[in-house]
Amino acid sequence: MRLGDLLSKAPAREEAQVEGFLNGRGLSWGQHKTIDAGQVFLTFLCKTCGVVRTFASGKKLSCLGVGDRVVSIDACLKCAACGAIVEAWFLVVSRDELHGQAPIVRLERYVDNRRDRASRIGVGAGGFDDLLERAQLAYEENLGAGAMVYLRKIFEAITKQVADIAGIPTTGNNGGRKPFRNLLQEVDEQHHIIPTAFSSDGYKLFSELSEIVHGDSTEEMALQKYRPCRSLVIGIIRNVASDQEMKRAIKDLGWNVTGLNMPISGEAAS
Numbered sequence: 001m002r003l004g005d006l007l008s009k010a011p012a013r014e015e016a017q018v019e020g021f022l023n024g025r026g027l028s029w030g031q032h033k034t035i036d037a038g039q040v041f042l043t044f045l046c047k048t049c050g051v052v053r054t055f056a057s058g059k060k061l062s063c064l065g066v067g068d069r070v071v072s073i074d075a076c077l078k079c080a081a082c083g084a085i086v087e088a089w090f091l092v093v094s095r096d097e098l099h100g101q102a103p104i105v106r107l108e109r110y111v112d113n114r115r116d117r118a119s120r121i122g123v124g125a126g127g128f129d130d131l132l133e134r135a136q137l138a139y140e141e142n143l144g145a146g147a148m149v150y151l152r153k154i155f156e157a158i159t160k161q162v163a164d165i166a167g168i169p170t171t172g173n174n175g176g177r178k179p180f181r182n183l184l185q186e187v188d189e190q191h192h193i194i195p196t197a198f199s200s201d202g203y204k205l206f207s208e209l210s211e212i213v214h215g216d217s218t219e220e221m222a223l224q225k226y227r228p229c230r231s232l233v234i235g236i237i238r239n240v241a242s243d244q245e246m247k248r249a250i251k252d253l254g255w256n257v258t259g260l261n262m263p264i265s266g267e268a269a270s
């Protein structure tokens, strides 16, 4: 694998052995080098093209020495069709010598500047895609509570939407708002919105994750459980999209159901 291939997996923070890219010579602090390490290809929803496109870097990448085992890499990516530009920055850390023949390196940080030109690929669920992207960006900035707030918004909104469509009252007997837990239970009993993978073990995993999404959790716990919580929320979106009764109402919700078959991409792996 070349370094460009590893960077093309961003925002996943993967570790892999790559071909040496510094010609056997270390890059000290502040030193700059243009490296030949393969191109970087990232996919975004290009706003000019209106579809998902591959954005490619130039043949060479700009590399700046940070420390013995750390380099900063700058890339300018272009939409293959319309030429729209997205800037990307990567911080790469190696286990041993960075300038070795086949160093084991990890993507430590990734930041992209998409302005209004491109967005991350969502799951095709209207306004929820925007919230999913916000959750992911908060997670990439290590903002655990922030990431959970966005997931919670989706969780609550989708439960309420299903309740509205299915005619399940969202208010209790005394006219006040029904506790979320109760509403969710009723909605799930009628429409099975909770993915099997999360509900098979007597709802243990689901309860744990929904507690983290919905209740108060520590910053560390939120970051640690972000990925399963995100999968849970995406699973709920998918279940709702494939529910027959919901299908009829889904157009009104502004979902692009064909896109819902896409894999859960763009997730950080750490």
Ligand SMILES: [Zn+2]
Pocket: 046, 047, 048, 049, 050, 053, 079, 080, 081, 082, 083, 084
């Ligand atoms: Zn484009």
